[in-house]
Amino acid sequence: MKIWRHFFINIFFLFNIYSYLYNMKTIIKPENLRFLFREKNNNGAEFTVKSLKTNKDYTFKISRSLWNEKWYTHVKVEQGYQDYKRLGTFADGQITDKKQVVDTPAAKAIAWVLRQISGGDYSKLNNNVEIMHTGACLVCGKKLTDAESIEHGIGPVCRS
Numbered sequence: 001m002k003i004w005r006h007f008f009i010n011i012f013f014l015f016n017i018y019s020y021l022y023n024m025k026t027i028i029k030p031e032n033l034r035f036l037f038r039e040k041n042n043n044g045a046e047f048t049v050k051s052l053k054t055n056k057d058y059t060f061k062i063s064r065s066l067w068n069e070k071w072y073t074h075v076k077v078e079q080g081y082q083d084y085k086r087l088g089t090f091a092d093g094q095i096t097d098k099k100q101v102v103d104t105p106a107a108k109a110i111a112w113v114l115r116q117i118s119g120g121d122y123s124k125l126n127n128n129v130e131i132m133h134t135g136a137c138l139v140c141g142k143k144l145t146d147a148e149s150i151e152h153g154i155g156p157v158c159r160s
């Protein structure tokens, strides 16, 4: 009987360690998100924004593309694991989709974050949210491998 109890406790323990490592995210300073607006085509920078007040978090994917000589910032939000839904395009401080302002909680949250970044003021971000990347460069989406890149969420090529 005792052996079985130890067995189950250990399985439970290992499962917790596994899920912790599997979902491991690295907290970065919000100012590193300024690279998001770089004029560059990409498939989507993935990051998580967690509210320090409510503990609620959203994972976003932001991609940039050039169309008719204008740069567009497209925003998706994760619904289920790695299942992304398009929210809309960020412009003039808001998320819009088909010329309508999107005002879901996720859209409002990311619009607020992007407004702070485009305004170059990181104080409210520092005080209210935690930004985490998921191991990939916030500009090009390639996997980050060296310590400095992981600390910033940006690879050496995109950082320069």
Ligand SMILES: [Zn+2]
Residues within 6 Å of the ligand: 137, 138, 139, 140, 141, 142, 154, 155, 157, 158
């Ligand atoms: Zn990169």
